[in-house]
Amino acid sequence: MSANPRGRGRGRAKKSHDEAEHPDERWMASYMDMITVLMCMFLVLFAMSTVDQQKYIQLKNSLATGFGEVKSQKVDTASGTVVTKDQVEDGSGYSTDKSQADHSTASSGVKDTNVDPASTVVPATATKADVEAAQQELDDLRALEAAIKGNLAKAGQTANVQFTVDARGLTVRLVGSETYFTTNSADLSDQAKRIMDAIAPVLRTSAHDVSVEGHADQRNSTAPYATNWELSAARATGVLRDLVERGGMPGDHVQSVGFGSSRPLAKGGTDADLTLNRRVDIVVLSNQDQDVSALMPALAKAQDGARSG
DSSP, rough: OHHHHHHHHHHHHHHHHHHHHOOOTTHHHHHHHHHHHHHHHHHHHHHOOOOOHHHHHHHHHHHHTTTTTOOOOOOOOOTOOOOOOHTTTTTTTTTTSSHHHHHOTTTTTOOOOOTTTTTTOOOTTTHHHHHHHHHHHHHHHHHHHHHHHHHHHHTTTOTTEEEEEEESSSEEEEHHHHHOTTTOOOOOOOHHHHHHHHHHHHHHSSSSEEEEEOOOOOSOTTTOOOOOHHHHHHHHHHHHHHHHHOOOOGGGGGGEEEETTOOSOSSSOOOHHHHHSSSSEEEEEEESHHHHTTTTHHHHHHHHHHHHH
């Protein structure tokens, strides 16, 4: 009986001795995790602080050119001059460097009157090749516009069709739904079909994809269409079907979409505003990439300014 307590006492003493020689080291795992996380954080901070010297130089030069402090070797109109009407006719006022101003149009061969430093905003990083490609694409779209306008004039249907050029391409805007559809209907009227007969032959041979986009005014739709989404989509599809079924437009080069009343051209509620918002846009999409197509609005604006001057 007396031996057992001594044995237990020796066991306890031995256990305490082992704990003193081998302390709990689990805290090291948390410490090492913290050190690893700190190392990763400093690596990320170092990577973020590393500057691409070449890109930095490009940015510095671009900003300097934009503020007119240095001359750019690329097509850059940021430091251009004001062009007067008499200078537009011979193109002498467009650039102090004739080599930069010599951009003949690709299709017509006439002198360039499209790069107006006073009204054209071309990024300093735009290359001469990009500007020339944008001008060529603009000329192509303008040729389509002229052909459609000619057909509409022959048919006597120019009043309810508008044209605009943006970075997407050429928009042929069919304004005023009453001209093209009866109330809450997606069936084209006889007048609408005459207008489509003037548009379809040009688009059929244009080698451009086409997006037909329906729009409605902000008033609620009535039966048989529950919302403006269905009404605008149905009208866009009606124009698409006419382009394909009667006009011979390749089906794999055309699409339709309905925007409802989400993209109004006019914010007011007058009859003129509502008429403008009830429309179908036939968008002839640009074949150029985004960087080139983005240059077209400025070139188109300068071209229109030169013509009106």
